[in-house]
Amino acid sequence: MKMKGVLWVVVVSVVVAAWIPLSHCSKKPVGVARKEDIPYIKCQVCEKLAKELYQQVQNKQAEIAPKKISEYQIIEIAENVCNLKKVEADWILRIDIVEKEDRLELVEQDSEGQCNSECKTIERACQEVIGYSDTDVAEYLYNSKPDIDSLRNYLCKDLSKACSSKPPPVPKDRAPGEPFVAKSSKEAEMEKLLKSMEGMPGAPGMKMYSRDDLMNMKNFGGEDGDEEDEDDDDDEASFPSKLGNVLRAKESGKRDWKQMVKKGIEDASMTLKKHANKVSNHIRQWWRGKRRTNSKKGGKTEL
Secondary structure, three states, X not given: OOOOOOXXXXXXXXXXXXXXXXXXXXXXXXOOOOHHHHHHHHHHHHHHHHHHXXXXXXXXXXXXXXXXXXXXXXXXXXXXXXXXXXXXXXXXXXXXXXXXXXXXXXXXXXXXXXXXXXXXXXXXXXXXXXXXXXXHHHHHHHHHOOOHHHHHHHHHHHHOOXXXXXXXXXXXXXXXXXXXXXXXXXXXXXXXXXXXXXXXXXXXXXXXXXXXXXXXXXXXXXXXXXXXHHHXXXXXXXXXXXXXXXXXXXXXXXXXXXXXXXXHHHHHHHHHHHHHXXXXXXXXXXHHHHHHHHHHHHHHHHO
């Protein structure tokens, strides 16, 4: 009996294929932080970080009301707010670094943008600001319940010194950064879904496939296994193909992306239920065999 680890991958894949255009599913160049830009934006990053910490704590408190937010929940926000792999750091994706004369200015946009070198630079500056002080900031937020101005002064002047001096002028020969390219709302929503699923049991190392990848999938995982698992293996092997058929239907305009997502989730749910039933049956068979064995042993002893 085997439980394949591809189900989450396939479910996520079909969602990605449904929401994100094919051009976005192909490999994109990974942005690298421009460390030399950090001194010019560090204070601004710190001020925006303070605002974001305050707002996220307020939002969390409103979400769990009437319960009181715990210090652990605040620590979790502080730990994740500068990590682009976490939803708490999505605020970084809305910021564009704009060249203005001899300085760099952080301009907040209405939507999230593609993450290239600028977002990586802001992430790096944010991490330098908060450093190993995330628990100190969390404790301050929990105990003092400061307003935004007090939190900004504590974080940017007392704790990190990020705004203790004026940033230096930007060199005239500095190469301009890339232009801000907004994401579609569906792409932004998809990335949030992937981030929220990260670390979930049964979903390790999820990856995104293009439409072509899914449409061309014939099989998953080979043909090894016990004979009693063949039916389930067939279900799993045909699962990506079924999703590929759904995608083809989408391409021809027969289904919209919501129907595709629903179909993928329903198929995954059915496959998981089959596995659960199989495990349950194996346990029952094992237990009955054990009871029969014990009963025979008991009968021999009495004789």
